Amino acid sequence: MAATKSKLKKITGKGVAAVKKAAVKQAAGLTIPVLNLEGKEASSATLPKEIFSTYASDKLLAQYVRVYMANKRQGNASTKTRAQVIGSTRKIYRQKGTGRARHGAKSAPIFVGGGVAFGPKTRDYSLKMNKKQKKKAFFYALSLQHKEGNIMGLFDKALQIEPKTKIFSTFLKNAQLKSKKILLVMPEAKINNLILASRNVPGITQTSAVSLNTYQVLNSEKIIFVEGALGVLRDHFLRKHEN
Numbered sequence: 001m002a003a004t005k006s007k008l009k010k011i012t013g014k015g016v017a018a019v020k021k022a023a024v025k026q027a028a029g030l031t032i033p034v035l036n037l038e039g040k041e042a043s044s045a046t047l048p049k050e051i052f053s054t055y056a057s058d059k060l061l062a063q064y065v066r067v068y069m070a071n072k073r074q075g076n077a078s079t080k081t082r083a084q085v086i087g088s089t090r091k092i093y094r095q096k097g098t099g100r101a102r103h104g105a106k107s108a109p110i111f112v113g114g115g116v117a118f119g120p121k122t123r124d125y126s127l128k129m130n131k132k133q134k135k136k137a138f139f140y141a142l143s144l145q146h147k148e149g150n151i152m153g154l155f156d157k158a159l160q161i162e163p164k165t166k167i168f169s170t171f172l173k174n175a176q177l178k179s180k181k182i183l184l185v186m187p188e189a190k191i192n193n194l195i196l197a198s199r200n201v202p203g204i205t206q207t208s209a210v211s212l213n214t215y216q217v218l219n220s221e222k223i224i225f226v227e228g229a230l231g232v233l234r235d236h237f238l239r240k241h242e243n
Helices: 001-010 016-029 058-072 131-147 155-162 167-176 193-198 213-219 227-237
Strands: 031-035 041-046 151-154 181-188 202-210 222-226
Touching: 001 155, 016 031, 031 193, 058 131, 058 213, 151 227, 155 193, 155 222, 167 193, 181 193, 181 227, 193 202, 222 227
Parallel strands: 031 151, 151 222, 181 202, 181 222
Antiparallel strands: 031 041
């Protein structure tokens, strides 16, 4: 036992007590304030360190955003070439003697109603990224937002508030979140009074915990988790047996 303690002290430069103290301090740091409907801190919530204490490369985040934006492109823009335009293919006037340039069919790109030269065609812009990279990028994005103090909680009772925009606007004003780009994370994807009260407020984006993605996290100034959403987030993304 003494040898183990000395070995730990040699590796870390600290004693066992100091290491435990540092671990407790780190665990205590993974908390967020939970606000009530008055916009004041009423309690705190502990965050899962596996999600909110992750480090990765910034290049991974850049790669995720590139893949995400590419996969949102529909790629269904398409134009007709001169061969696909419906119309007569007869020669519009004789080859010589008119003083004008020689032309064939009216479907040439130079004429109005003709085909399009080098126009866009239907194509697939989608890119791939493996599961582990996506998950690591997601956890790292949440970790960065937590480190910058941009994540907070909201009482579950907020789900039963009156469905009035004015009530939610007052909450944002009291919490000093007015005019900010806010991501509101719900425990489940069901219509509730909180969604009805917040959906008309400018800058508010709503999503469920299982639908949350890295781009939404990075694209928000503040992220508000309804208390129950944290448990759903942990259970969904930290499942022991994943497909």
